[in-house]
Amino acid sequence: MKIAIIGNGGVGKALIRLLENKKEKMAEEGLEVELCAHMDSSGAVLDAEGISLKQLIRHNEKNLPMKDFPQIGVAKAGVEEILKMEDLDVLIELTPTNKETGEPGMTHIKRALKKGIHVITANKGPILLAYHQLKELADKNNAQLWIGCTTGGALPSVNGGIMDMAGADITSIEGVLNGTTNFILDEMKSSGCSYETALEKAQAAGIAETDPTLDVEGWDTATKLLILTNVLMKEEKQLSDIRVEGVTKITPADFKVAAEKAGKWKLVGRTEKNDSGLTMTVKPEILLPDHPLYGVDGKNKAVRYTSDTLGDLTLVGGASGLIPAAASVLRDLMNLHRGYRIPNERR
Amino acid sequence: MKIAIIGNGGVGKALIRLLENKKEKMAEEGLEVELCAHMDSSGAVLDAEGISLKQLIRHNEKNLPMKDFPQIGVAKAGVEEILKMEDLDVLIELTPTNKETGEPGMTHIKRALKKGIHVITANKGPILLAYHQLKELADKNNAQLWIGCTTGGALPSVNGGIMDMAGADITSIEGVLNGTTNFILDEMKSSGCSYETALEKAQAAGIAETDPTLDVEGWDTATKLLILTNVLMKEEKQLSDIRVEGVTKITPADFKVAAEKAGKWKLVGRTEKNDSGLTMTVKPEILLPDHPLYGVDGKNKAVRYTSDTLGDLTLVGGASGLIPAAASVLRDLMNLHRGYRIPNERR
Numbered sequence: 001m002k003i004a005i006i007g008n009g010g011v012g013k014a015l016i017r018l019l020e021n022k023k024e025k026m027a028e029e030g031l032e033v034e035l036c037a038h039m040d041s042s043g044a045v046l047d048a049e050g051i052s053l054k055q056l057i058r059h060n061e062k063n064l065p066m067k068d069f070p071q072i073g074v075a076k077a078g079v080e081e082i083l084k085m086e087d088l089d090v091l092i093e094l095t096p097t098n099k100e101t102g103e104p105g106m107t108h109i110k111r112a113l114k115k116g117i118h119v120i121t122a123n124k125g126p127i128l129l130a131y132h133q134l135k136e137l138a139d140k141n142n143a144q145l146w147i148g149c150t151t152g153g154a155l156p157s158v159n160g161g162i163m164d165m166a167g168a169d170i171t172s173i174e175g176v177l178n179g180t181t182n183f184i185l186d187e188m189k190s191s192g193c194s195y196e197t198a199l200e201k202a203q204a205a206g207i208a209e210t211d212p213t214l215d216v217e218g219w220d221t222a223t224k225l226l227i228l229t230n231v232l233m234k235e236e237k238q239l240s241d242i243r244v245e246g247v248t249k250i251t252p253a254d255f256k257v258a259a260e261k262a263g264k265w266k267l268v269g270r271t272e273k274n275d276s277g278l279t280m281t282v283k284p285e286i287l288l289p290d291h292p293l294y295g296v297d298g299k300n301k302a303v304r305y306t307s308d309t310l311g312d313l314t315l316v317g318g319a320s321g322l323i324p325a326a327a328s329v330l331r332d333l334m335n336l337h338r339g340y341r342i343p344n345e346r347r
Numbered sequence: 348m349k350i351a352i353i354g355n356g357g358v359g360k361a362l363i364r365l366l367e368n369k370k371e372k373m374a375e376e377g378l379e380v381e382l383c384a385h386m387d388s389s390g391a392v393l394d395a396e397g398i399s400l401k402q403l404i405r406h407n408e409k410n411l412p413m414k415d416f417p418q419i420g421v422a423k424a425g426v427e428e429i430l431k432m433e434d435l436d437v438l439i440e441l442t443p444t445n446k447e448t449g450e451p452g453m454t455h456i457k458r459a460l461k462k463g464i465h466v467i468t469a470n471k472g473p474i475l476l477a478y479h480q481l482k483e484l485a486d487k488n489n490a491q492l493w494i495g496c497t498t499g500g501a502l503p504s505v506n507g508g509i510m511d512m513a514g515a516d517i518t519s520i521e522g523v524l525n526g527t528t529n530f531i532l533d534e535m536k537s538s539g540c541s542y543e544t545a546l547e548k549a550q551a552a553g554i555a556e557t558d559p560t561l562d563v564e565g566w567d568t569a570t571k572l573l574i575l576t577n578v579l580m581k582e583e584k585q586l587s588d589i590r591v592e593g594v595t596k597i598t599p600a601d602f603k604v605a606a607e608k609a610g611k612w613k614l615v616g617r618t619e620k621n622d623s624g625l626t627m628t629v630k631p632e633i634l635l636p637d638h639p640l641y642g643v644d645g646k647n648k649a650v651r652y653t654s655d656t657l658g659d660l661t662l663v664g665g666a667s668g669l670i671p672a673a674a675s676v677l678r679d680l681m682n683l684h685r686g687y688r689i690p691n692e693r694r
Contacts, residue, residue: 018514018656022514022656025516026514028690028693029690029691030691154658154660155660156510156511159510159511160503160511163503163506163511163682163687164503164506164507164510164511164662164678165678166677166678166681166682166685167365167369167373167677167678167680167681168678169372289636289642290644291642292642292663294642295636295637295638295639295641297637309365309670309671309673309674309677310501310666310671310674310675310678311501311665311666311668311671313502313662313663313664314661314662314663314664315660315661315662316639316659316660316661316662316663317657317658317659317661319658319659321658323656324656324657324658327514327656328657331511331513331515331657333514334513334514335510335687338513338688338689338690339686339687339688340682340685340686340687341686343375343685344376344377
């Protein structure tokens with residue numbers, strides 16, 4: 001299987017190490033991966049016969065730009081040359097997320113799919129903005145579009161909804177999908193501190209970003225809920241269809257109310273089918289101990305699906321970190337290799 | 348897709364209704380199922396052009412034996428004639444479980460696989476006794492063997508371990524896999540009653556069987572743990588390799604100990620890889636609130652996998668009942684139709 005990886009951030013680097021470390025495991029299933037192109041913002045290296053993973057790992061360990069990669073026989077080029085390569089089977093798109101335009105990932109993904117090249121992406125932007133359009137493009141060109149890493153990293157949220165719920169109609173989606181807010185709410189519960197103090201602790205621990213707005217105002221959760229809803233319920237909703245409330249206004253007094261009920265505050269993303277259509281919310285909720293998402297603490301994430309015939313399924317996991325994120329890209333690659341075809345769009 | 352169903356108990360009947368009710372949903376994916384043969388203990392009906400599902404559902408509603416099925420053009424026969432049919436794509440094996448011999452399911456499955464017919468089964472017996480042998484037979488004949496319904500019904504325990512953990516090495520399996528004992532332990536906790544009283548309540552509620560030995564002595568959990576271990580860790584263990592302790596000796600005093608720790612008793616099946624190999628146990632354990640299986644109450648089931656690269660994954664669900672069990676057979680059928688190939692055995 002000839003693949004190209006665009007993007008050499010933490011996940012890209014971890015993936016290259018995994019491709020080397022899991023070589024034997026993949027070979028057991030008849031999967032031999034040749035990395036034929038790889039690029040970061042400095043440029044691309046191309047080799048139709050396969051770039052040496054070992055050499056690339058050593059190069060990355062020194063934090064050198066891709067344009068200085070020394071392998072003899074590799075051509076220095078850019079994304080144009082990658083997308084013009086013949087016989088490429090899979091493009092792995094790992095450029096940074098842009099939620100306004102989806103670029104540059106959007107263009108990379110479209111051009112690959114048009115050529116019938118399968119795409120695996122961890123890039124939320126294009127999926128958030130244009131999943132159905134991209135999936136239809138994939139269908140039309142007999143290509144596969146795998147997005148297992150876009151919502152919750154290693155948590156098999158999208159793929160679980162597709163594979164583990166196959167044949168059932170999903171009637172609701174509930175999720176604790178953001179590690180930062182989950183950490184903050186846990187911290188407020190256990191120490192009784194204010195929101196501001198908990199946020200500072202999360203920032204000091206490297207869990208919250210310097211500008212934590214997207215997480216704490218609920219937009220990261222809303223983005224993931226939107227992807228799950230559009231993909232698994234075949235909806236065409238937008239972020240503006242979700243009533244979003246973050247955790248910034250929650251006070252120690254609110255935690256007293258929760259404690260009286262033996263409950264816990266969680267930032268819950270929720271899509272429900274009802275008589276009037278579909279309701280989508282992101283807001284802090286008090287979950288009681290018998291709720292399947294009650295125990296999802298710290299940096300953990302979880303999603304719960306209810307369905308017509310398969311009952312409820314709750315998936316808890318999704319360890320944070322670069323290796324689990326890279327492993328979830330590898331999971332998509334292996335499931336693609338095993339022949340799985342995500343059903344075509346029919347709308 | 349031409350299929351045959353052997354077995355017309357509750358799950359078989361529910362599956363036939365689902366095949367009718369989900370016709371449109373399957374057609375959206377290009378899956379058209381023709382039921383070409385069906386049998387119960389009274390005999391078989393065969394029609395290469397497809398038996399009328401609507402007529403079969405009406406027949407089943409009257410609880411009539413299959414030998415009296417009136418559709419014109421169907422041949423009355425037995426299992427021999429089914430296994431001799433040409434062009435059959437899938438055999439769905441739903442005969443009752445026999446954990447000593449695996450029969451009659453073992454013979455049905457072997458004969459189908461030898462002819463290159465895919466098999467989906469909910470029958471634990473043959474899988475417990477001879478999974479690897481059957482899987483190798485499947486591999487050799489380019490057939491697929493799907494066993495998603497053998498461990499926990501609608502809980503995607505086997506398939507989750509295969510698909511959601513693809514590319515990772517599973518290093519431990521933990522499960523609350525038996526609804527009856529889970530109900531009994533919950534009852535003892537909430538009412539403070541004795542084991543005997545809780546068992547009587549479970550029997551009165553139709554949850555525990557008249558002879559509850561297999562459940563309460565831990566053998567049902569052990570059976571499921573064994574299947575998960577052998578399939579997902581490629582082991583060749585037997586029931587005798589598991590140290591099994593049931594819930595029959597647990598007393599109200601034990602619940603006081605758990606309450607002091609804010610814990611809950613659960614019957615846990617556990618396989619762990621360690622330096623000395625593999626340890627397999629089934630025994631009551633006190634789980635604390637931060638354990639992912641702590642909240643799995645009542646008739647619910649759950650399994651937790653830990654892995655080298657994808658972190659932990661806990662799956663909670665598996666609603667009891669005939670429809671969820673049938674829906675999990677349908678799930679296997681749809682995932683098979685979508686092209687998934689469970690990797691060949693390499694041992």
